[in-house]
Amino acid sequence: DAGVTQSPTHLIKTRGQQVTLRCSPKSGHDTVSWYQQALGQGPQFIFQYYEEEERQRGNFPDRFSGHQFPNYSSELNVNALLLGDSALYLCASSWIPPGQGAGGYGYTFGSGTRLTVV
Amino acid sequence: QQQVKQSPQSLIVQKGGIPIINCAYENTAFDYFPWYQQFPGKGPALLIAIRPDVSEKKEGRFTISFNKSAKQFSLHIMDSQPGDSATYFCAATRYQTAGSYQLTFGKGTKLSVIP
Numbered sequence: 494d495a496g497v498t499q500s501p502t503h504l505i506k507t508r509g510q511q512v513t514l515r516c517s518p519k520s521g522h523d524t525v526s527w528y529q530q531a532l533g534q535g536p537q538f539i540f541q542y543y544e545e546e547e548r549q550r551g552n553f554p555d556r557f558s559g560h561q562f563p564n565y566s567s568e569l570n571v572n573a574l575l576l577g578d579s580a581l582y583l584c585a586s587s588w589i590p591p592g593q594g595a596g597g598y599g600y601t602f603g604s605g606t607r608l609t610v611v
Numbered sequence: 612q613q614q615v616k617q618s619p620q621s622l623i624v625q626k627g628g629i630p631i632i633n634c635a636y637e638n639t640a641f642d643y644f645p646w647y648q649q650f651p652g653k654g655p656a657l658l659i660a661i662r663p664d665v666s667e668k669k670e671g672r673f674t675i676s677f678n679k680s681a682k683q684f685s686l687h688i689m690d691s692q693p694g695d696s697a698t699y700f701c702a703a704t705r706y707q708t709a710g711s712y713q714l715t716f717g718k719g720t721k722l723s724v725i726p
Contacts, residue, residue: 601657
């Protein structure tokens with residue numbers, strides 16, 4: 494059973510460029526969340542997609558955008574890259590049954606994409 | 612504003628010791644508190660989690676203690692092994708509309724277990 498897969502694993506970009514990161518959720522999961530993990534820090538929530546719409550968003554600028562496809566896979570796009578965008582970008586997939594309360598129900602992280610901005 | 616504060620930043624224990632990692636939260640709306648384990652080059656993996664109506668939860672060698680009035684919770688690792696060497700993150704979340712939720716993480720604790 495494949496878990497969450499992310500691509501690419503590593504990426505080097507130049508300041509000002511744009512980048513697209515990809516995520517395939519775990520089989521059976523329909524919700525995708527993206528997190529940014531700076532070196533030595535805990536992951537920070539960027540946004541979450543469900544039914545191809547952005548459902549929740551953290552405190553990140555509009556340079557960060559995303560998309561979810563009908564097959565539940567997702568992309569994270571970052572425009573006008575800054576040096577401070579260098580981080581590990583994690584994708585997490587989950588499935589929230591209707592009527593369920595909060596929780597990491599099936600919340601599974603991928604191994605991430607290491608983005609370096611030079 | 613850091614909503615989940617974690618300490619210590621790093622921890623070194625001998626094999627068989629009991630490392631304890633502490634977290635404190637501010638938002639009383641949080642209603643689910645998971646702990647994650649992360650190895651280098653990997654994403655966080657759920658270790659154990661607790662809800663605020665329970666004061667303690669044990670799974671194998673891992674125990675969460677929860678103090679709702681103090682807004683604190685901690686992770687204890689019994690009989691620690693070198694293979695437990697990893698970074699541990701506490702997190703918190705609250706129910707939001709349509710069943711969505713987002714995790715708020717602490718800054719992490721790097722645990723080293725010496726043979």
